Amino acid sequence: MDKWSLTFDLHTHTRLVRNGKEITHAVSTMEEVVLEARNKGLVKIGISNHGPGHVTYGLPMSSLEALRAEKERLQDKYPDIEILIGVEANIIDHSGLLDVRPEDFAKFDYVLAGYHYGIFGEHPVNAALLHGKNWLWEKTGGRSRLEGQWAGGSRPKGSLLEDNTQRMVAAIRKNRPLAVTHPGDKSPVDIEEVARACEATGTWMEINNFHKDLTVENLKRAAKFDVKFVIGSDAHKPERVGCFAEGLERLIAAGVDPERVVNLKKK
C-alpha cells in the first residue's frame, strides 16, 4: 500500500458563486485546493465542479472567466504544479446528452461525466421519476440485491438497471469523456457494460476515494476489460484533496494491478 503515491487528482470541487450567492456545496477555495495538492506532492491538480445543469450545485457557465482568471493567478504564483479547469458533467438522458455540450468542451481542460440527482434536462418529470426510483432502490437494499444477482452467476437484470446502464453507456460513447466518475453510485448499473463502453472509447473508470460503489467485486468485473482506472478524491474540503488510500485498498483487494491506474506511481 505504502509503495504507491498519487501523481495527480482531477476530481475536486470548490466554492462557487451563483447570482451573487455562494453555492453551499464545497468549502474549498481554488487556492486551498492547489496548496493541499502541492503539500501532497502532486504534479497536477484539476478543479472539476458539477456541470451547469445541476439545479443546486451546477457551475454557472458565466463564472468560467473568473475561474480561468483565478487559475492564471495561481499558476503564476505556484509554477511547480500544473492547474487545470475541468468539469464533472451530468448525464441527462438516454441519448447520451450531457449538460455540457460538445461545442463547449473546449472551454474546459478536460471533461468528466457522472450520474447525479439534481439534473432534470428537457424531460423533468421523467428525470424526477428516475431519481426517485434510484433513491428508493438505494434506501431499500437494492445494492445488496444487485450483488446477489451477480453472485448467483447471472448478469443482473431489471428495468431500472437497464435504464441507468443505457444512459451511462450512451454518455460515454457519444462524448468520450476523459473519465466516468463513480460508476454505480446513486444508481444500479451493469458495470460490465459500462466497462465495455470505456474500453471502446478509451474512457478511464474512476475509483472514487469517497464513493465506494466501484466495490471490490465490481472492480474485479470491470478489470476483465481493457480499461484504465483513475483515482479521484472528489474532495469538497481542502484536506481531502489528493486522498487515495481507500481507493487503493479496494483496488488491491480486487487483485487489480495498480499499474493500470493512470495516476499512481511506485515510490
Ligand SMILES: [Zn+2]
Ligand atoms: Zn460526482
Ligand SMILES: [Zn+2]
Ligand atoms: Zn464530484
